[in-house]
Amino acid sequence: MxxxxxxxxxxxxxxxxxxxxxxxxxxxxxxxxxxxxxxxxxxxxxxxxxxxxxxxxxxxxxxxxxxxxxxxxxxxxxxxxxxxxxxxxxxxxxxxxxxxTDGLGYVRALRESFPGSIEDQRVLIIGAGGAARGIYYTLASEKVTQMDVANRTVDKAKQLSDACPYPVDGVSLTLEAAAAQLETYDIIIQTTSIGMAPAIDQKPISLDRLKQGAFVSDIIYNPLQTELLKEAEERRAGTQNGIxxxxxxxxxxxxxxxxxxxxxxxxxxxxxxxxxxxxxxx
Incomplete structure (x- = not known):
């Protein structure tokens, strides 16, 4: 049957x-x-x-x-x-x-594309919605212990990190504050809908201070390459879309x-x- x-x-x-x-x-x-x-x-x-x-x-x-x-x-x-x-x-x-399986799927995809161990990297999560929560908690459950959360509403970012049952070092901050110290992050994970079709010309954060050799991941795949990923690629960062x-x-x-x-x-x-x-x- x-x-x-x-x-x-x-x-x-x-x-x-x-x-x-x-x-x-x-x-x-x-x-x-x-x-x-x-x-x-x-x-x-x-x-x-x-x-x-x-x-x-x-x-x-x-x-x-x-x-x-x-x-x-x-x-x-x-x-x-x-x-x-x-x-x-x-x-x-x-x-x-x-x-x-969203969070686990993301982590498996990240491990597949990131050149090295993710556990020892300093991570920035952009956004504090459901996707960010799944990715943050799953990364934390897999021993990634240095993660900051940047969001337009800092209180929402703090609620996300405070509720995590796994040990994580990190702070909650505004998108502007994160952009001002972007060179301190090895992996940047964009989890919001900013840059998704039809508003494909938007970016959630400035990459002016992007660290050389950083890895930028955007869970959007509509379009396949967001403006954020285009700029990251132009700055010779590693990139990954949501596919x-x-x-x-x-x-x-x-x-x-x-x-x-x-x-x-x-x-x-x-x-x-x-x-x-x-x-x-x-």
Whole structure:
């Protein structure tokens, strides 16, 4: 009997996940289908009950349900609970358990692209929203202990860092203050929507004081190269866009459902093909 997996969100029409996961199922010879489900906020509880009732084996969760779904699940992984967001649900013995593979996917992507150990680097996180929280807490859980958080609202940045259950040295500061000491950071991680289409000419922070040899990561992939990454490249910094994070979070979800870690390079090629080399609509 064919196994059903999927992704829920609002909107969901442009999700790249079905093509990526259905290809992976085919490659491992598994009789399964991954489908997009358009679920509005008011129908979320009914949707979760319905997916359990019809035997859905697992699903991804995207905007705007990553936080709201938590009380609707039978169990939540400790890291996902700390982050306060779930993006992957697995059916385990008839129960739905929630995980967060966004942060882990980002860290795996960073390790793949950064030339050296990330544990000993001084990191700047730009932004204090859900994505920043997932990345910050996951990096902290993996022994990265020097991280500052820069945000337009410093109080929000401080709330993020203060709630982290793992030991981290760092401060919360404004974007302007971070820009003024940018040469002190080895890795800069941009987690906000600033620079995303259609406002592609914007940057969240000045790179005038960027350290030689620094690494700049932007989780946006719409466009594939933001203005921030263009400038970083011009300054000969290492750069990374959000494609690898997207692919690795998907691969980690696939592994939780099947026990098999898929071919991430093939996943990346499929996503880039869907994007047409220009932009993404997830």
């Amino acid at each position: 064919k196994k059903i997996f999927g992704v829920i969100g609002d909107p969901i029409g442009h999700s790249m996940s079905p093509a990526m996961h259905n290809d992976a199922f085919e490659r491992i010879g598994m009789d399964a289908s991954y489908l997009p489900f358009h679920v509005t906020k008011e129908n979320l509880a009914d949707a979760v009950k319905g997916m359990k009732a019809i035997g859905v084996q697992g699903f991804n969760v995207t905007i705007p349900h990553k936080t709201e779904i938590i009380p609707l699940l039978d169990e939540v992984d400790p890291l996902a609970s700390v982050i306060g967001a779930v993006n992957t649900v697995v059916r385990e013995k008839g129960r739905f358990k929630g995980y967060n 690898q994070m997207f692919v690795h979070q998907g691969a980690l979800a696939f592994e939780k459902w099947t026990g098999v870690y898929p071919d991430v390079k093939r996943m990346e090629e499929l996503v880039l093909k869907q994007l047409g080399g220009n932009y993404a609509n997830r």
